[in-house]
Amino acid sequence: MIKVRNLTKKYGNHLxxxxxxxxxxxxxxxxxLGPNGAGKSTTMNILTGCLAATSxxxxxxGHDIFEEPTEAKKHIGxxxxxxxxxxxxxxxxxxxxxxxxxxxxxxxxxxxxxxxMQLTQIYDVRNRLxxxxxxGYRQRVGIAQAMIGEPDVIILDEPTVGLDPAQIIExxxxxxxxxxxxxxIISSHILAEISAVCDHVIIISHxxxxxxxxxxxxxxxxxRDNAIVLKLRGEKEKAERFISAVKGVVSAxxxxxxxxxxxxxxxxxxxxIREDLFNIFASAKMPVLDMHTxxxxxxxxxxxxxxxxxxxxxxxxxxDTESGKNPSASDDTRDEHAEExxxxxxxxxxxxxxxxxxxxxxxxxSSDDEEDDE
Amino acid sequence: MIAIFKxxxxxxxxxxxxxxxxxxxxxxxxxxxTMLNFLSQYASYEYVLSNLMIVLIFVVPILTMRSMxxxxxxxxxxxxxxxxxSTAQIVIGKYLAMLGVFGVACLGLGLTPIIIxxxxxxxxxxxxxxxxxxxxxxxxxxxxxxxxxxxxTNLLAAAVGGIVTVLGIYLIxxxxxxxxxxxxxxLLCFMVVAVLLAAIVFYLTRNxxxxxxxGALTLIPLIIAYAMNSEAFTSxxxxxxxxxxxxDRYYSFISGIFDVGAIVxxxxxxxxxxxxxxxxxxxxxxx
Numbered sequence: 001m002i003k004v005r006n007l008t009k010k011y012g013n014h015l016x017x018x019x020x021x022x023x024x025x026x027x028x029x030x031x032x033l034g035p036n037g038a039g040k041s042t043t044m045n046i047l048t049g050c051l052a053a054t055s056x057x058x059x060x061x062g063h064d065i066f067e068e069p070t071e072a073k074k075h076i077g078x079x080x081x082x083x084x085x086x087x088x089x090x091x092x093x094x095x096x097x098x099x100x101x102x103x104x105x106x107x108x109x110x111x112x113x114x115x116x117m118q119l120t121q122i123y124d125v126r127n128r129l130x131x132x133x134x135x136g137y138r139q140r141v142g143i144a145q146a147m148i149g150e151p152d153v154i155i156l157d158e159p160t161v162g163l164d165p166a167q168i169i170e171x172x173x174x175x176x177x178x179x180x181x182x183x184x185i186i187s188s189h190i191l192a193e194i195s196a197v198c199d200h201v202i203i204i205s206h207x208x209x210x211x212x213x214x215x216x217x218x219x220x221x222x223x224r225d226n227a228i229v230l231k232l233r234g235e236k237e238k239a240e241r242f243i244s245a246v247k248g249v250v251s252a253x254x255x256x257x258x259x260x261x262x263x264x265x266x267x268x269x270x271x272x273i274r275e276d277l278f279n280i281f282a283s284a285k286m287p288v289l290d291m292h293t294x295x296x297x298x299x300x301x302x303x304x305x306x307x308x309x310x311x312x313x314x315x316x317x318x319x320d321t322e323s324g325k326n327p328s329a330s331d332d333t334r335d336e337h338a339e340e341x342x343x344x345x346x347x348x349x350x351x352x353x354x355x356x357x358x359x360x361x362x363x364x365x366s367s368d369d370e371e372d373d374e
Numbered sequence: 375m376i377a378i379f380k381x382x383x384x385x386x387x388x389x390x391x392x393x394x395x396x397x398x399x400x401x402x403x404x405x406x407x408t409m410l411n412f413l414s415q416y417a418s419y420e421y422v423l424s425n426l427m428i429v430l431i432f433v434v435p436i437l438t439m440r441s442m443x444x445x446x447x448x449x450x451x452x453x454x455x456x457x458x459x460s461t462a463q464i465v466i467g468k469y470l471a472m473l474g475v476f477g478v479a480c481l482g483l484g485l486t487p488i489i490i491x492x493x494x495x496x497x498x499x500x501x502x503x504x505x506x507x508x509x510x511x512x513x514x515x516x517x518x519x520x521x522x523x524x525x526x527t528n529l530l531a532a533a534v535g536g537i538v539t540v541l542g543i544y545l546i547x548x549x550x551x552x553x554x555x556x557x558x559x560x561l562l563c564f565m566v567v568a569v570l571l572a573a574i575v576f577y578l579t580r581n582x583x584x585x586x587x588x589g590a591l592t593l594i595p596l597i598i599a600y601a602m603n604s605e606a607f608t609s610x611x612x613x614x615x616x617x618x619x620x621x622d623r624y625y626s627f628i629s630g631i632f633d634v635g636a637i638v639x640x641x642x643x644x645x646x647x648x649x650x651x652x653x654x655x656x657x658x659x660x661x
Binding site: 045048049050051052069070071073074076077078080081082084085086087088089097098100101102103145 | 380381450
């Protein structure tokens, strides 16, 4: 459906998208995942013809977006980061306008617009001015706009930003529904967002694709090398000696805090070393305070790929681990938006001045107070 | 394109700008025709239009300021870029909407000669051809101000920029008239214009070869022509500017002459600036 080849975008000296290539197949839901400023919005803007690329090729349904833009754009519906709605129009007028520009015949568009409004649940507010609608409704009007004209591919840039939890669930359901009949591409910096609805994940970091696979594959990949976290009372040197003696241990990292040794042990895949560990420390009379497998979740992969690939970020990542504020250690990857966002904001802080803030947008921001930053 | 025209046209009447634009034109036209046609009893509506020209300096930028700048502010330009229409269609749709609003204003003005006609003899052909000239003059000014609006993302800057530009166009022939009429000064002025042209080309394309080509193609013939016949350059620049000044060309309409040359000039002027606006709108995607 969409073919992207060697796509590069430079803003002056800042490389926003670095020579990326990927394919989008019909009938799947794709997730574009990456931290703020990774190049997600830039990529989406290029795919939809809103931004020109420095070099590379984008083909949509066989049409080059740069050479036959009008033909290529007929296949796309796009919701940019901020819903591109006209404040002085009502949702119904607005959608009728979009339908007309997309070339939907008038008689058909009456029914079509009504259907889309019902699907996105904005039918009740159809005759109110968009400027009087809440952020959530504006967002849904934006999604409705993308669905008008039944395009083959619907591209949604951070579709759930600024919505309340109930609305987020509604939008996710809507995206799933869309995914049954269309190709959908959504972007997000929140993993839970992507893993909740997508079949296929493309992780972008610093303008590069660091992973491009199905969710199942990525999860399978992740669970292969599970680490064991062990907490002991005793001396570090002793613990080190015992652990290295256990058969199957590949590597271990140690830290000491208040007489308690924490060891993160990686074992060979397929070997369960937990019993051996228990026995050896029991006979050595070193009490095991805690032992659990630190399951590598998608969250970890995301953080590893998106952050640790960058040396600077790797440092931040470990700093956070030591201060006990590591979201990757949590078992439940979903529904932890608050913690994640804290983390990303720290990340952002630490990188300030290095990266352009073009992708950065706080959660629950209102569109009214946002200044144009270009 | 039709959809964009309709939406834009309606939008001028959903906020103040359309009403302000039409209202001010009608108000000033009413004041002048009361003064000139009814109190001073001139049977010619053309005099009213010649005074109304000055009003255009201030109302055209009010009409055009939103045209290109507001989309960028409200981020609705993203919608337009992602829709299956070309940038030329978008810009032309917007421009036609403004021409439509100005057309409504001019239709209203068209009533005045009829009213004057009730009380005396009016040369309707001359009055309406002057009105047509007025409409086309406005169309050319709207095109320039649309281009100014496409350069900024600030409504106030678009309005002020528009006023300054139109005022400049209004005053340019008087300013140039103050320059010495010697051949050498004329040559220098032409060269400055050529360099400015090359600078604009560079700003639009960032292409050194094209810029160089434009610069060379304008400067070299100028110098050759000057070397061959420097006499011909005497006061050539002021004369050229006078021929090119939008407002000066309008005076022939007021004196009752249907100036086809001026009409062609106004239309080509508008087309040129709409072309530049399309380029500027397209260029935004690169930044």
